[in-house]
Amino acid sequence: MPYVYMLRCSDKSYYVGSTVNLEWRLAQHHSGDGAAYTRRRRPVELVWAEEFERIDDAFFREKQVQGWSRAKREALIKGNYAALPGLSVSKRPAP
DSSP states (O other): EEEEEEEEOTTEEEEEEEEEEHHHHHHHHHHHSSOHHHHHTSOOOEEEEOOOOOHHHHHHHHHHHTOOHHHHHHHHHHOOOGGGGGGSSSSOOOO
């Protein structure tokens, strides 16, 4: 099954990815054979994952979460879904 997942890296940054085999992909990240981003920030910890029926849905969700702020990602990790819409609102003043 396809997954979207989020890792917390050793520098406290987050990495968002997608895969059809979560266990195998996590092993790659842990061994340093995963993404270049996580290779330089090991160890990494899985903090969130979501399963999908279709890989294209997982890929869409990956791109969505990659565009989120740190605060919104942390709300997702905590399962605080009620906070997500409010974290989408721009903090910039209207023109």
